Amino acid sequence: MNISITLSSAVCKPIVNFQPALTSLLNQHHQQQQQRKDKVVVIMGATGSGKSKLAIDLATHFPPAEIINSDKMQVYKGLDITTNKVTEEECRGVTHHLLSIVDDPNYNFTANDFCHHASLAIDSIVGRDGxxxxxxxxxxxxxxLVNHDSTFRARYECCFxxxxxxxxxxxxxxxxxVDRMIEAGQLDEVRQFFDHSISDYTRGVRRAIGVPEFDEFLREEGSTYGDQSKKKKLLEAAIAMTKVNNCKLASRQVQKINRLxxxxxxxxxxxxxxxSVFNKSAWDDDVAAKGxxxxxxxxxxxxCVLVPAGAPLSPSLPPAMAAITH
Incomplete structure (x- = not known):
C-alpha cells in the first residue's frame, strides 16, 4: 500500500521571525543616536607628568583632534619657558586652543573665563567633526567645566x-x-618681564611659579652697589625655591585629582x-598605547549593534557599524 504525505506550506515557514526583534533593536539604536552626546577627552595629571605629550600623541592617532589648554598660566602671552608651554615643534601640527590668548599680564583669568572660552572651542571642534x-x-x-557647567554636562560625555x-x-x-628651564633661558625671560615698580605677585601671570621667586635676586642685580657674592646666593636660593614650589604644586594637584x-x-x-621618567621607551607601552x-x-x-544570528543587516546601518551575532 502506498502512503503519501503532503507537507503543509506552514511547515516550511521559519519557526522564529527575527524581524520584530531586529526592528526593535534598530529603533533602540535610532533613539540612542538621537540621545548620544558628543565626546570629549580630558587629560589630567600633576605638573611635569606628561599631560601635553599624551594629548599630542593621542591627537595624532585620532584625527581630526584638537587640544584645548586648561593651564591657567599658559593662557597668558609671554613667559613661554617659565610656564612650560609646548613649542611649535612639540605640537607636531596639532591645533591648540587657549594658549597665549590673554594680553594683560595682570588680568585674573577665572574659571568662568575658562568655561566660556573652552566651550566655544569645543563647539567649534565638534562642529568640524573633530x-x-x-x-x-x-x-x-x-x-x-565638567561639574558646574550644565550646558556642557547636557551635551558632552567625558573620558578622563x-x-x-x-x-x-x-x-x-x-x-x-627647573635646571633645564634655567639652561633654556628662563632667567633672561623673567628678567625681561620684571618690573621694579611692581611687588604684587598675586595677580595674573605674575603668580606663575618661577616669577616671584626671582624678585629679590633681580632687585639686587639691578642695584649699583650689589655684592656679587650676595647675588650668587640669591640666585641659588631663587632656583631652589622654584624647585620646592613646583614640588608643592605637584602634591596639591595630586590631592585634587584624587578627590575628583x-x-x-x-x-x-x-x-x-x-x-617612563627613567625609561623613555616605556612611555609608549605604559602610557600612550594604553591611552x-x-x-x-x-x-x-x-x-556596534547586536542582531540575531541569521538576520539580514539593514541597509540603513552606517558602514562603520559592526554586526555581532550570537
Missing part, C-alpha cells in the same frame, strides 16, 4: 585619562626640569607613567 582633548594642570578649571607619576620620582624629575577621581571614577583611567586603546573603546565601541 575630537576635543582638554589638557592642563589647572584642575579647578576642569572641575568648573590620569597621567600619574609616583610623587618622589616626580619631585626629582621636576627639580631636573572619587567623583569621576567610572569614566577615569589611571595611566602609570612612573617608569589609545582606552580612547578606541570610548569613541567607537558604541558604534
Amino acid at each position: 575630537l576635543p582633548i582638554i589638557a592642563g594642570g589647572s584642575n579647578s578649571f576642569i572641575e568648573a 585619562l590620569w597621567v600619574d607619576v609616583s610623587l618622589p620620582i616626580l619631585h626629582s624629575s621636576l627639580s631636573s626640569r 577621581y572619587t567623583i569621576w571614577k567610572k569614566n577615569t583611567y589611571r595611566l602609570n607613567a612612573t617608569e 589609545r586603546r582606552i580612547l578606541q573603546k570610548f569613541l567607537y565601541d558604541d558604534a
